[in-house]
Every structure is written in structure tokens, then in C-alpha cells.
Amino acid sequence: MISGGEGGGRRVVVTGIGLVTALGVDVATTWDGLVAGRSGIRPITAFDPSRVASRIAGQVPDFDPSAVLDRKEQRRTDRYTQLALVATREALAQAGLPERLEGDLALRTGILLGTGLGGGITFSEQVAVAIEKGPDRMSPFFIPMAIPNLAAGQAAIVFGALGPNFSISSACATGGHAIGEAAETIRRGDADVMIAGSTEAGIHEALVGGFSAMRALSTRNDDPTGASRPFDRGRDGFVAAEGAGILVLEELAHARARGAVPLAELAGYGASADASHITLPAPGGIGAIRAVRRALEKAGLGLDDVDHVNAHATSTPEGDRTELEMLRGLFGERAGAVSVTANKSMLGHTLGAAGSIEAAATILSLRDGVVPPTINLEDPDEAAAGLDLTPGVARRRPLRVAVSNSFGFGGQNSALVFTRWDG
Numbered sequence: 001m002i003s004g005g006e007g008g009g010r011r012v013v014v015t016g017i018g019l020v021t022a023l024g025v026d027v028a029t030t031w032d033g034l035v036a037g038r039s040g041i042r043p044i045t046a047f048d049p050s051r052v053a054s055r056i057a058g059q060v061p062d063f064d065p066s067a068v069l070d071r072k073e074q075r076r077t078d079r080y081t082q083l084a085l086v087a088t089r090e091a092l093a094q095a096g097l098p099e100r101l102e103g104d105l106a107l108r109t110g111i112l113l114g115t116g117l118g119g120g121i122t123f124s125e126q127v128a129v130a131i132e133k134g135p136d137r138m139s140p141f142f143i144p145m146a147i148p149n150l151a152a153g154q155a156a157i158v159f160g161a162l163g164p165n166f167s168i169s170s171a172c173a174t175g176g177h178a179i180g181e182a183a184e185t186i187r188r189g190d191a192d193v194m195i196a197g198s199t200e201a202g203i204h205e206a207l208v209g210g211f212s213a214m215r216a217l218s219t220r221n222d223d224p225t226g227a228s229r230p231f232d233r234g235r236d237g238f239v240a241a242e243g244a245g246i247l248v249l250e251e252l253a254h255a256r257a258r259g260a261v262p263l264a265e266l267a268g269y270g271a272s273a274d275a276s277h278i279t280l281p282a283p284g285g286i287g288a289i290r291a292v293r294r295a296l297e298k299a300g301l302g303l304d305d306v307d308h309v310n311a312h313a314t315s316t317p318e319g320d321r322t323e324l325e326m327l328r329g330l331f332g333e334r335a336g337a338v339s340v341t342a343n344k345s346m347l348g349h350t351l352g353a354a355g356s357i358e359a360a361a362t363i364l365s366l367r368d369g370v371v372p373p374t375i376n377l378e379d380p381d382e383a384a385a386g387l388d389l390t391p392g393v394a395r396r397r398p399l400r401v402a403v404s405n406s407f408g409f410g411g412q413n414s415a416l417v418f419t420r421w422d423g
Helices: 027-036 071-075 079-095 103-107 120-133 142-146 150-159 174-187 205-213 252-257 283-299 317-337 351-368
Strands: 012-020 109-114 193-200 243-251 264-273 308-310 339-341 401-408 412-420
Touching: 012 027, 012 079, 012 174, 012 252, 012 351, 027 351, 079 120, 079 150, 079 193, 079 243, 103 109, 109 150, 109 174, 120 142, 120 205, 142 150, 150 193, 174 193, 174 243, 174 264, 174 351, 174 401, 174 412, 193 351, 243 252, 243 351, 264 283, 264 351, 283 317, 283 401, 283 412, 308 351, 317 401, 351 401, 351 412
Parallel strands: 109 193, 308 339, 308 401
Antiparallel strands: 012 243, 012 264, 193 243, 264 412, 401 412
16 A cells, blocks of 8 residues: 655555464464454463462463573563564575674664563562662663663674664554664664664563552453453453564565565654643543544545554553544444454553554454454443454454554553554
8 A cells, every 4th residue: 555644755564573472472472362252361471470460461472582582681681671682583595684683774773662661670660679688689781771771782793783773662562662662763864774662571570560540450360361351341451461572664666676575564643641640641632633544644544544553552440441532433334344453451450561562463464364352352441332442352354454552651642543554
């Protein structure tokens, strides 16, 4: 599809995807799990969860970063960085790019890698060391392991990208912002290729305890696979999870010149602020509506063009209800014609990584013409009446235009519009 929107002549396509999630450590395994409606939520094993109210999480199974980091470097990097590096390696391979970039390609490739918490595990552990044993016993790698820009920095070191390199942090909207701003970097000519996405590793007692203290997490501990229930009346909070999602974004002419086959086009990106509340969305989702409208405007598309929405849908009572109101307010009479899915029903909430993981799932939906199900949707919220939330079972349908929404604490909203690649 040819975008008729803003951005001049520089069109941005997706040529590679990398995923590390609770369903698997690659794109194929994660996508197969999503389409099958398989939950990745399990009892927490990363620490003894007996002191926290929520004892379940979406942990990455059998994770091994040795393909990108030797044992010495693994000890010097936080898990959030390791997840990102493994996903980046897969994305580069799918894009047909070398594992180590060189020459003009390296100079024209940038990295924008976001995170919500950064090295939260390292931070929590090292503060405990300082309190219990004294600051002189802290690791000399504490700061470079913990600060949120180091995943992007480490990715450049490992893969050789010499272009623009930085991080974004906007809570649960991080992934959408990172991908959208990376696309803008290409559109304005500052790079031809951007490695873009987000990563999160926050399954630690202090971090899970913090969200539990907010009463934000599900306590359905006896039913892990049924705990994340977006849009269901029985939802009682989100399930903490970890993971990373990385896209290779590329200027279309550059991709064509090297023979790459795009997976989709990133046609539009919108961002907005609620300016309303530190954790609750604005009434009616008015801020989110503005973000989606702006993304479609930049893509040169209208609301009638949208076939599919990958919802933010965290499984919190207020957040889900507002998103349902937002979908109705946005699409009006044709809201029921738009296929909606909630990936967090299977993956849990990966916080800063959620937007990029869900963007990847949106692209795969367009590629395969499949909308993954929203599982655990047994008793839909009354606000869901008439909406197509894809309950229980994946659905095949032709998809041309899809929107991926991400909303964060602080009222920060991002929306990405992808279009199917038809060549």
C-alpha cells in the first residue's frame, strides 16, 4: 500500500522483527502461541514471591543470552539489556542485515531502544547491598547496568550501529513512542535504518511489590493462565511480565536497493497527553483518540480504513473500561466492524516493552490475515457490547490497515498505524 500522508517522499517499512516473550524466545514461537490462544503466565520463579500479593508473572522461558554476550559480559549487563540484545539479533537476521554493521550501513543505522524501568533488577539489588553491607561493597558496574539508555548503547557496541542512538521512557507507552520516533528519524533523513523497540525486565520482589502496593496487579494466584482478563468483568489487575520487541525500520528505497522484502509499512504515528491523572486515563479516552486520529492523518488514512486494533488492554478495571469507551468514541457506528485483540491476555503486561511487542504482533496479523484471540474473555464488560474483541479463538480475515495503541502512566499515549505490504 502507498501512503498518501505526510512525511515527504521517505516512506518507512519494517524489514525485521525480533521477539522475546513469556511465550518464547523468538518470533515464530511467540506468534504461534498468540494465534493458538496460549497463556505464558506462570507462578513466579525468579524470586520467592511469598511476601508479595501477586505471585504470578509472564517470565521468559529458557532464556540464554550467550549468543550475543559471553559469560563475563552477562555479569556486567542487566537482564533488560540482555533481552533487548537477543531480540535485536533476531530482527537483524530476518531483515537480512549482518550481525556486525560496517561502513556506510553502520553510519546510516541508528538505534532507539526504550524501557520503562531500565535496569530495575540491578538497581534494587545494589541498593540492598548498600544498605546491608555498605556502599563500598557495591558493584562498579551498578550505574552502567541500571541506567535506562544502556540497552541502546550496548546494542550499538554489539552490532556496530553508528547513527543516532538514544532511549525513550514513557511507562507503558514506551514501545510505541520508540518505534514512532525512530520512524520520524528516518523520515527527516537522519538515518536510513533504525533498530527500534523496547525492553523490560522487572520480575523482582521490590518491583512486583511496588505495583502490588498500588493494587494494580492481579491476585488470581491460583489460576495463573486465567489471571490476565482484558475487558472481562472479572478482571482484577494486570499480570507483571518481561520481554523485548525490536523492529528493523528502513527507508523504502534503501530496503529495495538491497533486495529486502518489507513485512509492512509504518504509515503513521501519533502521540498525545491526557494531562489528567498520574495513573488513570482521561475520561472517554479522549487523549488516546487524539493520538490515533493524528496517526491516521499522517498516514493519509481515515477511520473507515481501519480493519484491526491491537488494544493496550492491561486487564485493569478502569483502564479497560476507558479503552472500550475510546474505541466506541473513535469509530462510532462502525466500531463493531473493527477486529480488536488484547495480547496481554496471554503475555501479561511487559510495561515499557508492551508497545513494541504488540506492534510486532500487529505486523504479523497484517502479514498472515489473522487476528489473535483475547483469551479469558468469558463475561465481557457491559461497555464491550457490540464490539468485536475476538474472544477465545483467533479469526482469519483480510486486513489492510491496523492500529497499535499504547498508553502509559502520566497520561502519555502513542498510536502506530501499519499497512499491509502489497509490494
